[in-house]
Amino acid sequence: MLAKxxxxxxxxxxxxxxxxxxxxxxxxxxxxxxxxxxxxxxxxHPFFESITTLLDLEENQEYLFSCIHxxxxxxxxxxxxxxxTFSKEHALLIIQDLTTHYDNYxxxxxxxNESVIxxxxxxxxxxxxxxxxxxxxxxxxxxxxxxREPLSGIITFVDILGKxxxxxxxxxxxxxxxxxxxxxxxxxxxxxxxxxxxxxxxNLIEDSFNLSEFLEEFVFTYKIKxxxxxxxxxxxxxxxxxxxxxxxxxxxxxxxGNLIDNAIKYxxxxxxxxxxxxxxxxxxxxxxxxxxxxxxxxxxxxxxDKVFTSFTQVDTTQRNKxxxxxxxxxxxxxxxxxxxxxxxxxxxEGTSFALNLSFKLDTKTKDKKVEVxxxxxxxxxxxxxxxxxxSEITQLSVLKILAAQGKFYLDIVTNPDTxxxxxxxxxxxxxxxxxxxxxxxxxQLAIEIRQLPEKExxxxxxxxxxxxxxxxxxxxxxxxxxNDVISKPFDEKSLLKTIHKYLK
Amino acid sequence: xxxxxxxVLLGHFGVGKxxxxxxxVEDTFTDxxxxxxxxxxxxxxxxxxxxxxxxxxxxxxxxxDDITNTRASYMLGTSGMIYVFDLTRPATYEQxxxxxxxxxTNYPNIPIKVVGNKKDLVTKDFIKQNSDVFGSFTDFYTSAxxxxxxxxxxxxxxxxxxx
Numbered sequence: 001m002l003a004k005x006x007x008x009x010x011x012x013x014x015x016x017x018x019x020x021x022x023x024x025x026x027x028x029x030x031x032x033x034x035x036x037x038x039x040x041x042x043x044x045h046p047f048f049e050s051i052t053t054l055l056d057l058e059e060n061q062e063y064l065f066s067c068i069h070x071x072x073x074x075x076x077x078x079x080x081x082x083x084x085t086f087s088k089e090h091a092l093l094i095i096q097d098l099t100t101h102y103d104n105y106x107x108x109x110x111x112x113n114e115s116v117i118x119x120x121x122x123x124x125x126x127x128x129x130x131x132x133x134x135x136x137x138x139x140x141x142x143x144x145x146x147x148r149e150p151l152s153g154i155i156t157f158v159d160i161l162g163k164x165x166x167x168x169x170x171x172x173x174x175x176x177x178x179x180x181x182x183x184x185x186x187x188x189x190x191x192x193x194x195x196x197x198x199x200x201x202x203n204l205i206e207d208s209f210n211l212s213e214f215l216e217e218f219v220f221t222y223k224i225k226x227x228x229x230x231x232x233x234x235x236x237x238x239x240x241x242x243x244x245x246x247x248x249x250x251x252x253x254x255x256x257g258n259l260i261d262n263a264i265k266y267x268x269x270x271x272x273x274x275x276x277x278x279x280x281x282x283x284x285x286x287x288x289x290x291x292x293x294x295x296x297x298x299x300x301x302x303x304x305d306k307v308f309t310s311f312t313q314v315d316t317t318q319r320n321k322x323x324x325x326x327x328x329x330x331x332x333x334x335x336x337x338x339x340x341x342x343x344x345x346x347x348x349e350g351t352s353f354a355l356n357l358s359f360k361l362d363t364k365t366k367d368k369k370v371e372v373x374x375x376x377x378x379x380x381x382x383x384x385x386x387x388x389x390x391s392e393i394t395q396l397s398v399l400k401i402l403a404a405q406g407k408f409y410l411d412i413v414t415n416p417d418t419x420x421x422x423x424x425x426x427x428x429x430x431x432x433x434x435x436x437x438x439x440x441x442x443x444q445l446a447i448e449i450r451q452l453p454e455k456e457x458x459x460x461x462x463x464x465x466x467x468x469x470x471x472x473x474x475x476x477x478x479x480x481x482x483n484d485v486i487s488k489p490f491d492e493k494s495l496l497k498t499i500h501k502y503l504k
Numbered sequence: 505x506x507x508x509x510x511x512v513l514l515g516h517f518g519v520g521k522x523x524x525x526x527x528x529v530e531d532t533f534t535d536x537x538x539x540x541x542x543x544x545x546x547x548x549x550x551x552x553x554x555x556x557x558x559x560x561x562x563x564x565x566x567x568x569d570d571i572t573n574t575r576a577s578y579m580l581g582t583s584g585m586i587y588v589f590d591l592t593r594p595a596t597y598e599q600x601x602x603x604x605x606x607x608x609t610n611y612p613n614i615p616i617k618v619v620g621n622k623k624d625l626v627t628k629d630f631i632k633q634n635s636d637v638f639g640s641f642t643d644f645y646t647s648a649x650x651x652x653x654x655x656x657x658x659x660x661x662x663x664x665x666x667x
Contacts (some may be wrong), residue, residue, distance in 0.1 A: 069543065109541050113518055118591050
């Protein structure tokens with residue numbers, strides 16, 4: 001009984017064959033390749049065709065071929081095949097069916113290989129994304145630099161042209177150029193900012209500044225802007241606000257400026273309100289509440305969650321053009337400052353933004369006021385400015401601005417090779433240094449100036465005049481002991497303000 | 505005249521060795537990756553001239569990222585080799601030069617064709633940009649999927665084996 005069942009279920013796993021030098025099977029136990037005696041071994045499978053040369057060997061040898069797939073019309077097996085050759089006998093072939101064993105191994109190998117291939121592909125995708133990101137950032141940086149250069153010229157000469165005798169039609173045209181170039185300038189700045197934010201390269205500075213002075217100047221600027229559009233500008237500045245705080249005044253101005261610019265843009269009648277008050281002071285930090293309210297077109301409830309998304313403009317009527325980046329930048333800057341911002345709006349009634357920002361208290365500086373020298377208060381009759389610049393537009397812009405002041409001599413160096421000699425001969429009061437120069441960079445030249453043997457020359461204030469203002473650029477300028485940076489495109493006010501800071 | 509020649513396909517796993525063989529022997533292709541363990545052996549006749557035919561016995565070896573681990577018994581009696589790498593995965597061609605040196609040292613005088621496969625997934629520019637990495641070693645850029653240069657590859661090697 002048992003023998004009968006065994007016979008039914010037993011599966012042969014080894015076949016033995018004797019093969020002569022001409023590849024003819026002399027004997028076979030027909031374990032799984034049956035009725036093969038007197039046939040050529042090559043007819044069983046191409047594997048055997050490729051080992052026929054070994055059958056000729058008249059020596060005692062053993063060859064093991066493991067994991068051979070023998071697919072035939074009758075069966076598919078995975079086998080280890082041993083070939084034994086003898087000096088005085090015919091060769092012996094032993095075929096051991098290990099299909100079950102190798103099938104299990106196949107599953108493991110499949111999983112392992114797929115996982116390795118997937119991780120290699122993922123690594124490549126990451127590498128590709130990083131390269132793409134780097135390309136985008138380099139592209140934006142270079143592109144914006146290339147735009148800043150001519151834009152700087154446009155803005156400066158619009159300023160200069162505005163001071164000449166123009167008829168009303170010409171003034172109208174000039175206003176359009178002015179508005180358009182300023183709009184373009186803001187767009188470039190927004191694109192640069194959002195790209196810096198996306199790669200985590202936007203760093204906040206920590207500077208001590210007088211909050212009431214800051215707000216006073218801010219309110220003054222935006223009151224004029226609002227009134228120019230026929231809107232009332234209201235403000236309530238809390239009395240308990242700390243006088244001197246530590247934070248990033250440039251970015252605070254950007255946050256509030258973007259919100260109020262938006263409020264003015266979307267309001268045609270009524271008012272814009274700015275409220276600033278102290279929430280609390282805790283652990284030497286002041287939490288300050290800012291609120292900007294307008295009586296503008298408002299936002300529908302379903303669109304409220306979209307307003308902080310990049311390149312989103314809820315108003316798609318094209319009446320109010322923009323990049324759609326302003327509020328995304330605001331939201332990111334507020335997050336960088338560990339603050340929070342919220343929005344509330346009624347369609348056709350108005351919008352209100354509320355934000356809370358914390359600043360360290362500066363208890364050491366009492367009512368710090370940065371005294372910027374005005375031309376009238378300066379000690380010398382005329383100052384000598386040396387401009388290192390090869391862009392003719394920038395050369396002309398600086399020349400026009402400084403010439404209008406009547407307080408400056410301007411010398412221009414276009415060939416960096418002659419710079420050191422010019423400095424030694426002319427001993428300028430300030431050096432305005434472009435960064436992108438032929439065969440060298442402004443920061444490299446600054447390093448050379450700082451190494452001059454003459455004490456009075458190596459301390460001359462150097463102001464970089466450049467569109468390259470990424471954090472890594474600023475670090476490089478600082479390392480080269482460049483005193484300050486005037487960002488292109490610059491206007492008359494920003495150029496003079498920075499120059500005056502360094503005049504004695 | 506009909507003669508048989510054994511050739512082996514070597515290279516990392518997943519580079520498309522089995523796909524190239526399947527395209528050449530059966531003219532089929534599948535996107536589903538099935539790992540090869542051990543060796544599959546297929547045969548195809550290549551007509552060299554009206555009077556001359558070569559039966560290629562093609563050994564499709566399991567992929568290995570270290571060529572020195574290839575089982576020596578698989579290489580016995582080999583007349584030609586095809587070394588395949590995957591153009592989309594640098595890991596499969598980073599050791600190309602040293603792998604080829606190993607092959608040439610251990611199996612001298614055996615003709616070898618070096619193949620960059622999956623050409624359909626990369627651009628011409630990519631191949632140009634990486635010419636210093638694999639360009640000087642590579643004989644064929646193939647695509648088993650798009651059936652690019654597959655027949656050329658095998659018939660060129662077959663002709664070389666009987667010349």
